Amino acid sequence: MNEPDLTEYDRSAIMFSPDGRLMQVEYARKSIAKGSTTVGIRTKNGIALVVEKITSGKLMVPESFKKIFLIDDHIGIATAGLISDAQVLIDIARIEAQRNFASYDEPIDIDTLTKKICAYMQSYTQYSGMRPYGTSLLIAGYDKDGEPRLFETDPSGAMFEYKATAIGSNSDTSISIMESMYEDDMDLEDGILLAILSLHNTDAKTFNPKKMEIGIIDENSKLFRKLSFDEVEEYSKMIEEMIKEKMNEK
Amino acid sequence: MKENEMHGTTTIGIVCQDGVVLATDSRATMGHMIASRNAKKVYRIGGRLAMTTAGSVGDAQQLVKIMSIETKMYKVSREHSMSVKAASNLLANVLRAERYYQYRVQLVLAGYDKTGPRLFSLDASGGLIEDNTFYSTGSGSPMAFGVLESQYAEGMNCDEGIILAVRALKAAMARDSASGNTIKVVKITQEEYKEIEDETIDYILEEMA
Numbered sequence: 001m002n003e004p005d006l007t008e009y010d011r012s013a014i015m016f017s018p019d020g021r022l023m024q025v026e027y028a029r030k031s032i033a034k035g036s037t038t039v040g041i042r043t044k045n046g047i048a049l050v051v052e053k054i055t056s057g058k059l060m061v062p063e064s065f066k067k068i069f070l071i072d073d074h075i076g077i078a079t080a081g082l083i084s085d086a087q088v089l090i091d092i093a094r095i096e097a098q099r100n101f102a103s104y105d106e107p108i109d110i111d112t113l114t115k116k117i118c119a120y121m122q123s124y125t126q127y128s129g130m131r132p133y134g135t136s137l138l139i140a141g142y143d144k145d146g147e148p149r150l151f152e153t154d155p156s157g158a159m160f161e162y163k164a165t166a167i168g169s170n171s172d173t174s175i176s177i178m179e180s181m182y183e184d185d186m187d188l189e190d191g192i193l194l195a196i197l198s199l200h201n202t203d204a205k206t207f208n209p210k211k212m213e214i215g216i217i218d219e220n221s222k223l224f225r226k227l228s229f230d231e232v233e234e235y236s237k238m239i240e241e242m243i244k245e246k247m248n249e250k
Numbered sequence: 251m252k253e254n255e256m257h258g259t260t261t262i263g264i265v266c267q268d269g270v271v272l273a274t275d276s277r278a279t280m281g282h283m284i285a286s287r288n289a290k291k292v293y294r295i296g297g298r299l300a301m302t303t304a305g306s307v308g309d310a311q312q313l314v315k316i317m318s319i320e321t322k323m324y325k326v327s328r329e330h331s332m333s334v335k336a337a338s339n340l341l342a343n344v345l346r347a348e349r350y351y352q353y354r355v356q357l358v359l360a361g362y363d364k365t366g367p368r369l370f371s372l373d374a375s376g377g378l379i380e381d382n383t384f385y386s387t388g389s390g391s392p393m394a395f396g397v398l399e400s401q402y403a404e405g406m407n408c409d410e411g412i413i414l415a416v417r418a419l420k421a422a423m424a425r426d427s428a429s430g431n432t433i434k435v436v437k438i439t440q441e442e443y444k445e446i447e448d449e450t451i452d453y454i455l456e457e458m459a
Contacts, residue, residue, distance in 0.1 A: 069326075070326045070329075071326065072322070072326070091327075094323060094326055094327065095323075098319045098322060098323055101318075101319065101322075102315060102319055
């Protein structure tokens with residue numbers, strides 16, 4: 001007998017292959033791995049989300065599309081993968097946050113929101129005629145009790161919590177850089193710099209702030225906000241200086 | 251059930267040169283009973299926007315909730331705040347949609363946006379009227395209007411507006427049994443949304459005496 005042909009089982013999102021895989025979900029992960037890199041890092045006094053956007057051509061306006069979104073005062077989401085799919089999930093996240101507020105008069109907790117989004121994404125792997133979301137999200141924010149949380153979602157509807165992680169193309173490189181340099185007691189400022197550094201290979205000498213998007217939430221305000229272009233530029237200059245110093249030491 | 255309504259109230263909105271002033275009493279009544287001596291009747295809905303409520307407490311609170319959520323959703327997706335005109339139009343649509351089973355309220359919605367200080371009054375059937383001077387709602391409004399009509403001056407600033415609001419409320423609270431207890435005042439300018447401290451209001455009242 002021949003081995004079963006797996007390609008017969010990838011036509012529908014909801015059909016298992018004989019060896020127990022959902023091929024469409026695996027293909028969705030591949031679409032995420034093709035896009036830009038998105039990094040999230042949780043520190044003792046805040047969380048940072050950093051994205052390096054891929055722009056097509058000199059004439060494109062890089063600010064015209066976004067990868068980091070404000071969901072509620074205390075939550076931000078960074079995306080990797082299909083932007084169009086992501087935007088639908090962003091809308092759902094915003095509505096869920098406000099629905100929680102309407103029902104309970106309190107801000108939604110980060111894990112609650114993540115579970116809601118994941119339950120929604122999961123349904124696209126179980127009902128016929130559906131295609132899974134080709135998007136992964138990093139969901140960052142502060143819970144009511146003051147705890148910083150950082151979650152990642154997967155097209156299957158699975159969720160994971162991290163101290164620091166990356167999604168999208170070359171995310172393995174970013175993760176290994178952060179694994180070697182992450183410290184539990186680092187502050188937000190260091191976290192932002194490490195996230196930027198992890199997005200580029202350490203040999204990079206210049207950074208293009210126009211392509212970078214940074215969103216932060218700090219312990220004091222507990223308000224998520226996007227950094228302005230000037231602030232992003234300042235961070236990229238800081239990191240260029242640091243690398244220059246390192247090179248001179250060598 | 252009519253008894254369950256906040257008939258008795260005085261709310262005031264004043265358009266000033268540098269912002270708007272909103273003021274209310276703090277008495278909630280059920281018939282002849284004072285249901286609360288510390289009722290909240292000015293609600294912030296987003297950054298530079300607030301509304302005063304008169305009428306059914308439950309109806310008013312539901313509208314405040316709807317408006318808080320709508321302005322938040324608007325802001326997170328469009329990255330700028332809803333204008334006062336847009337907010338009041340939306341609120342009028344909500345009221346109008348329930349034309350045949352009305353929210354029993356009289357509202358003043360005011361704030362500061364790109365166009366400056368703006369003030370709108372709304373009725374239960376969705377009627378929306380902009381006023382560029384002042385407005386008052388509730389059972390104490392005839393007394394308040396009397397003071398406002400005679401003492402409002404075009405181009406007055408928020409500090410003068412606060413004093414006028416306190417004066418008008420004082421008159422209403424003196425003659426309307428359903429308005430009373432303490433005075434709450436909010437000032438909205440380009441720079442800030444500020445709830446005026448009780449001590450400041452006490453001082454203004456003492457100076458008037």
